[in-house]
Amino acid sequence: MTHATLRRFALPDVGEGLTEAELLQWLVAVGDTVTVNQPLCEVETAKAAVELPSPYAGVVVELLVEAGATVDVGTPIITVDTGGGTAAEPPEAPQPGGLIGETTANGRTAVLVGYGPRSTEARRRPRRTAVPEAAGPPLLATAPDARSKPVRHGGLEVGRQAEAAAIREDAASSAAVAPGRRGPRPLAKPPVRKYAKDLGVDLAQLTGTGPGGVITRADVDAARTAPAPRADMAISAPRGEERIPVKGVRKHTAAAMVASAFTAPHVTEFLTVDVTRMMKLRRRLAERPELAGVRISPLLLVAKAVLLAAARHLLVNSSWDEAAQEIVVHGQVNLGIAAATPRGLVVPNVKDAGRLSLAELAGALAELTDTARAGRTAPADLTGGTLTITNVGVFGVDTGTPILNPGEAAILAFGAIAERPWVHKGEVRPRQVTTLALSFDHRIVDGELGSRFLADVGALLADPGTALAF
Amino acid sequence: MTAVRNEIEAETDRAGDDPGPLPGAGAPHLPQQPDLVQLLTPEGERLEHPEYPLEVSDAELRGFYRDMVLVRRWDAEATALQRQGELGIWASLLGQEAAQLGAGRALQDGDMAFPTYREHGVAWARGVDPLHVMSLFRGVDNGGWHPRERGFALYTIVIGAQCLHATGYAMGVQRDGAESAVLAFLGDGATSQGEVNEAMVFAASFAAPVVFFCQNNQYAISVPLERQSKVPLYRRAAGFGFPGVRVDGNDVLAVLAVTRAALRAAREGQGPTFIEAFTYRMGAHTTSDDPTRYRLAHEVEEWKLRDPIARLKAYLSRSGLADAAFFDGVEAEADELAGRIRRGTVEMPDPPPTAMFDGVHAEMTPPLAAQRAAFEAYQASFEGGAA
Numbered sequence: 001m002t003h004a005t006l007r008r009f010a011l012p013d014v015g016e017g018l019t020e021a022e023l024l025q026w027l028v029a030v031g032d033t034v035t036v037n038q039p040l041c042e043v044e045t046a047k048a049a050v051e052l053p054s055p056y057a058g059v060v061v062e063l064l065v066e067a068g069a070t071v072d073v074g075t076p077i078i079t080v081d082t083g084g085g086t087a088a089e090p091p092e093a094p095q096p097g098g099l100i101g102e103t104t105a106n107g108r109t110a111v112l113v114g115y116g117p118r119s120t121e122a123r124r125r126p127r128r129t130a131v132p133e134a135a136g137p138p139l140l141a142t143a144p145d146a147r148s149k150p151v152r153h154g155g156l157e158v159g160r161q162a163e164a165a166a167i168r169e170d171a172a173s174s175a176a177v178a179p180g181r182r183g184p185r186p187l188a189k190p191p192v193r194k195y196a197k198d199l200g201v202d203l204a205q206l207t208g209t210g211p212g213g214v215i216t217r218a219d220v221d222a223a224r225t226a227p228a229p230r231a232d233m234a235i236s237a238p239r240g241e242e243r244i245p246v247k248g249v250r251k252h253t254a255a256a257m258v259a260s261a262f263t264a265p266h267v268t269e270f271l272t273v274d275v276t277r278m279m280k281l282r283r284r285l286a287e288r289p290e291l292a293g294v295r296i297s298p299l300l301l302v303a304k305a306v307l308l309a310a311a312r313h314l315l316v317n318s319s320w321d322e323a324a325q326e327i328v329v330h331g332q333v334n335l336g337i338a339a340a341t342p343r344g345l346v347v348p349n350v351k352d353a354g355r356l357s358l359a360e361l362a363g364a365l366a367e368l369t370d371t372a373r374a375g376r377t378a379p380a381d382l383t384g385g386t387l388t389i390t391n392v393g394v395f396g397v398d399t400g401t402p403i404l405n406p407g408e409a410a411i412l413a414f415g416a417i418a419e420r421p422w423v424h425k426g427e428v429r430p431r432q433v434t435t436l437a438l439s440f441d442h443r444i445v446d447g448e449l450g451s452r453f454l455a456d457v458g459a460l461l462a463d464p465g466t467a468l469a470f
Numbered sequence: 471m472t473a474v475r476n477e478i479e480a481e482t483d484r485a486g487d488d489p490g491p492l493p494g495a496g497a498p499h500l501p502q503q504p505d506l507v508q509l510l511t512p513e514g515e516r517l518e519h520p521e522y523p524l525e526v527s528d529a530e531l532r533g534f535y536r537d538m539v540l541v542r543r544w545d546a547e548a549t550a551l552q553r554q555g556e557l558g559i560w561a562s563l564l565g566q567e568a569a570q571l572g573a574g575r576a577l578q579d580g581d582m583a584f585p586t587y588r589e590h591g592v593a594w595a596r597g598v599d600p601l602h603v604m605s606l607f608r609g610v611d612n613g614g615w616h617p618r619e620r621g622f623a624l625y626t627i628v629i630g631a632q633c634l635h636a637t638g639y640a641m642g643v644q645r646d647g648a649e650s651a652v653l654a655f656l657g658d659g660a661t662s663q664g665e666v667n668e669a670m671v672f673a674a675s676f677a678a679p680v681v682f683f684c685q686n687n688q689y690a691i692s693v694p695l696e697r698q699s700k701v702p703l704y705r706r707a708a709g710f711g712f713p714g715v716r717v718d719g720n721d722v723l724a725v726l727a728v729t730r731a732a733l734r735a736a737r738e739g740q741g742p743t744f745i746e747a748f749t750y751r752m753g754a755h756t757t758s759d760d761p762t763r764y765r766l767a768h769e770v771e772e773w774k775l776r777d778p779i780a781r782l783k784a785y786l787s788r789s790g791l792a793d794a795a796f797f798d799g800v801e802a803e804a805d806e807l808a809g810r811i812r813r814g815t816v817e818m819p820d821p822p823p824t825a826m827f828d829g830v831h832a833e834m835t836p837p838l839a840a841q842r843a844a845f846e847a848y849q850a851s852f853e854g855g856a857a
Contacts, residue, residue: 009554010555012552012553012554012555012556013555014552014553014757014758015757015758016558016559016758036812037546037547037550047758047759047760048754048758048759048760048763049760050553050757050760051553052553052554053550053553053554054554055554055556378762378767379762379763380762380763380766380767
């Protein structure tokens with residue numbers, strides 16, 4: 001039997017001073033053999049999405065964090081068996097180097113850039129001449145006020161002594177006072193303090209599980225999710241309310257929607273259209289040899305109709321420039337498609353979509369939505385949109401009143417296509433019908449223009465041959 | 471060095487001439503650049519330039535290839551080490567190898583170079599051990615080399631500040647009557663800094679023996695050059711009163727020829743020159759940066775076609791100056807270097823605490839000596855003796 005040498009890789013600070021990252025996806029699985037610098041996973045920080053290369057060569061033993069989780073810097077994320085050891089060893093904290101805030105084997109603490117002081121009290125060599133504790137730190141004239149924050153002067157003894165004194169003071173007071181009460185100021189990082197304050201959690205009531213008794217985010221979470229049970233509540237255990245932190249795409253979407261809804265005066269118009277002919281055309285197009293392999297979706301034809309109609313009504317493809325008090329009529333249509341993704345709503349856009357042939361547009365749409373669903377949309381694809389379609393029909397609903405993508409003048413919601421009784425050539429027939437909803441910014445698009453544009457889109461879908469007249 | 475002297479006049483003279491096939495013409499989506507000095511096209515074709523004749527031996531050509539491959543491998547390893555938590559940050563030189571090696575190899579022994587924080591290729595050319603650069607980015611020291619021994623100042627993080635140091639140093643060289651030149655490195659973004667402009671005013675006024683070598687990598691972090699300057703950067707030199715040249719920064723031979731000529735002019739007392747090495751930062755500004763937020767992938771793809779290493783490799787193989795065994799040998803050497811850098815970085819020891827007293831002054835002063843002695847005594851007061 002070969003002996004395993006297990007090594008753990010902890011999440012490093014890949015930017016300058018980042019404290020956490022979201023693990024987007026694993027690029028390796030348990031049992032995989034990895035080489036040094038082989039990408040292990042992709043993480044996204046506040047600054048960038050990057051791949052983390054393996055510091056070790058060996059076999060992946062364990063993935064310690066699931067994809068999608070937000071991980072604090074310094075948390076071990078993977079265990080690799082590097083083999084070749086002489087005896088089975090327990091997993092080590094990352095031996096070489098160290099991560100921000102973490103103490104390495106040689107006692108140094110990694111700070112934002114590089115490595116700071118050895119601050120572990122236990123590792124310090126004792127002074128030859130015993131200095132009585134009561135005498136205070138030798139370099140300080142007076143004992144530091146335990147309430148004052150210890151200052152780290154890049155390894156100067158002043159900071160360490162003050163800190164050590166503060167910790168001693170802390171330990172003494174927590175021993176002296178009643179359980180549940182800690183020292184003058186509970187130890188926690190500023191983001192954790194803020195987090196606790198936002199949630200109404202009193203840090204003084206918590207016991208930190210972090211290094212040196214520091215209260216971590218997880219401690220705050222634990223305190224929040226495990227409230228002290230009350231006798232009158234013990235009878236039934238109703239499902240408690242869940243609080244979902246608003247962040248990432250959801251946060252961005254929320255801000256964008258509020259901004260849009262309260263700056264652009266929205267008007268929404270509806271049009272119900274018999275799209276039976278469009279659906280027939282769709283089947284005929286699919287049979288054409290030059291479109292072999294191209295997915296002719298209803299959304300594609302709606303997109304094409306929107307592009308044709310937008311070319312007739314240029315103002316629909318424009319923006320309101322509040323600062324300049326001007327309307328910016330865009331020279332090209334960057335067609336946005338609202339896509340539901342695991343990470344939330346994103347609206348990637350096809351640049352200069354008006355210039356694309358049907359096959360090119362189909363390709364661009366497919367790529368856009370696939371990329372968005374895989375969560376890999378490049379930021380450039382998310383900016384610069386000028387006109388948007390939201391395909392609410394895929395969820396089986398008839399229509400909606402869409403909110404404008406910020407900065408755009410119009411958005412078209414495309415509802416479900418369903419067979420309905422419809423008067424066709426003087427008789428009630430089952431026909432394929434859908435409802436279009438167009439929201440527009442009334443500062444730019446007035447009722448007449450909006451109506452004409454929507455009617456044009458409707459006409460193109462009801463009778464695609466109308467395109468010849470455009 | 472009349473070639474460089476005449477650059478400003480030549481610009482107007484050239485207007486009427488038939489320029490022939492223009493440098494940059496072969497590269498897609500790049501405007502033709504009649505003023506671009508190029509000796510090796512992106513396709514690896516050797517050109518001659520009337521003002522910049524270059525004699526270069528086969529061994530030197532192979533040496534440039536080796537230099538660039540090794541430096542690029544070092545850069546890749548450093549980037550990976552940062553992602554593994556072993557470096558605080560890393561500024562990648564990917565794509566700028568030719569600009570840095572061409573300029574670095576143009577320097578002579580007595581010359582002095584003042585780098586920014588990205589000049590790993592110049593450091594290599596000056597014989598600086600890569601681990602001495604790694605120690606800076608690991609936060610162990612401020613750079614482990616001796617500036618005077620290597621003719622290479624410590625990295626300067628403050629944007630553009632090194633230009634003042636370079637001009638001041640050059641004025642000192644001038645007053646010493648020494649036969650050496652000074653090479654100041656800067657980026658395109660630095661040209662907007664006050665210090666850089668002040669340095670150029672002084673350099674021009676005193677005809678200081680300094681060459682300003684600007685690697686225009688197109689972005690000041692995320693700000694594209696067109697937001698920084700309404701004129702091509704090399705033309706700014708005319709306003710200060712010295713010549714400006716634009717050279718293909720991805721062409722190691724052209725960079726060598728142009729920089730050599732400018733340094734020679736400086737040594738001969740003809741004053742400063744501004745060189746704009748037109749290049750591209752293929753990677754992120756630093757490991758803290760995400761370039762996909764401000765530039766399009768197709769732009770990077772276009773510049774890949776102008777890769778500095780690929781064009782020299784094409785030239786070497788096409789003209790039979792190097793064979794597969796040579797290229798394989800360089801690759802193996804690169805891997806070995808990467809391994810040495812990795813081990814050396816991960817196992818890097820701390821400098822002794824007393825090292826902070828070294829190099830503060832040219833000569834140790836009595837007060838500093840006293841402080842050092844007191845500190846040593848204090849260290850010795852711990853059990854186990856002085857560290």
